[in-house]
Amino acid sequence: xxxxxxxxxxxxxxxxxxxxxxxxxxxxxxxxxxxxxxxxxxxxxxxxxxxxxxxxxxxxxxxxxxxxxxxxxxxxxxxxxxxxxxxxxxxxxxxxxxxxxxxxxxxxxxxxxxxxxxxxxxxxxxxxxxxxxxxxxxxxxxxxxxxxxxxxxxxxxxxxxxxxxxxxxxxxxxxxxxxxxxxxxxxxxxxxxxxxxxxxxxxxxxxxxxxxxxxxxxxxxxxxxxxxxxxxxxxxxxxxxxxxxxxxxxxxxxxxxxxxxxxxxxxxxxxxxxxx
Ligand SMILES: NC(=O)c1ccc[n+]([C@@H]2O[C@H](COP(=O)([O-])OP(=O)(O)OC[C@H]3O[C@@H](n4cnc5c(N)ncnc54)[C@H](OP(=O)(O)O)[C@@H]3O)[C@@H](O)[C@H]2O)c1
Numbered sequence: 001x002x003x004x005x006x007x008x009x010x011x012x013x014x015x016x017x018x019x020x021x022x023x024x025x026x027x028x029x030x031x032x033x034x035x036x037x038x039x040x041x042x043x044x045x046x047x048x049x050x051x052x053x054x055x056x057x058x059x060x061x062x063x064x065x066x067x068x069x070x071x072x073x074x075x076x077x078x079x080x081x082x083x084x085x086x087x088x089x090x091x092x093x094x095x096x097x098x099x100x101x102x103x104x105x106x107x108x109x110x111x112x113x114x115x116x117x118x119x120x121x122x123x124x125x126x127x128x129x130x131x132x133x134x135x136x137x138x139x140x141x142x143x144x145x146x147x148x149x150x151x152x153x154x155x156x157x158x159x160x161x162x163x164x165x166x167x168x169x170x171x172x173x174x175x176x177x178x179x180x181x182x183x184x185x186x187x188x189x190x191x192x193x194x195x196x197x198x199x200x201x202x203x204x205x206x207x208x209x210x211x212x213x214x215x216x217x218x219x220x221x222x223x224x225x226x227x228x229x230x231x232x233x234x235x236x237x238x239x240x241x242x243x244x245x246x247x248x249x250x251x252x253x254x255x256x257x258x259x260x261x262x263x264x265x266x267x268x269x270x271x272x273x274x275x276x
Pocket of ligand 1: 012
């Protein structure tokens with residue numbers, strides 16, 4: 001089954017692109033990837049760049065795919081599912097990457113109790129450096145779990161959770177997380193320029209520092225607090241900066257921001273699905 005499995009992406013936007021690019025870069029066959037989207041120009045671009053098969057119609061994509069990834073904005077997911085209702089077969093396996101929308105609501109819209117894996121990937125999938133949280137509903141069997149994990153692990157690391165609400169926590173940390181690091185890099189670049197560096201140098205320093213710090217955390221296996229302590233000499237320059245961050249409640253700022261993302265995911269669940 002695995003070698004012939006056809007994956008269909010409903011929604012050909014940023015996240016579908018990142019996942020498909022990651023899959024192709026990792027040797028996945030473009031003939032086994034379908035996409036559908038109402039934007040004809042986008043479909044043409046995707047077809048010419050990625051060599052995948054495109055469908056302007058979601059039901060046609062469904063009929064020609066085994067695993068269906070929902071990669072649309074949360075606000076349009078119910079209409080997409082309602083359109084598929086009646087065409088869906090029990091053999092189909094659904095994977096949602098949509099923030100906030102509960103698996104029970106998706107299944108209600110699809111009109112049955114289908115195998116559904118709710119996931120939260122992130123955009124570094126584009127370079128096989130993503131991280132994805134996954135939650136399987138009770139209908140999903142081990143073979144389906146392995147299949148989806150093998151697809152998503154080709155674009156980064158995978159972590160299963162056994163409580164669906166933890167997907168909202170993963171959304172708040174890694175789903176939205178790349179933007180937090182971009183904000184930090186942007187701020188460091190601006191700060192460097194304020195200290196007299198030219199824009200290009202300040203930009204490269206901030207990017208390379210973020211990359212190097214992440215690599216160190218990854219390769220040494222040390223936790224980030226230990227790494228920070230090791231590079232913070234008493235009374236040195238780093239200590240001055242860290243104390244300034246901490247005086248302004250850096251940890252609290254991060255905790256509040258991630259809580260806001262988590263709350264927004266829960267709000268989306270309640271706004272767009274059945275209230276819990
Ligand atoms: N971007 C991220 O970092 C990230 C990370 C994790 C998860 N996600 C989740 O991934 C999902 C997609 O995000 P995205 O950033 O890829 O959004 P996006 O770039 O806006 O892509 C969504 C695509 O779906 C298309 N679409 C709209 N209605 C459709 C329909 N009825 N049938 C098929 N396609 C339709 C949109 O077309 P139009 O533009 O013409 O409407 C657009 O091309 C979201 O639910 C988000 O929560 C995103």
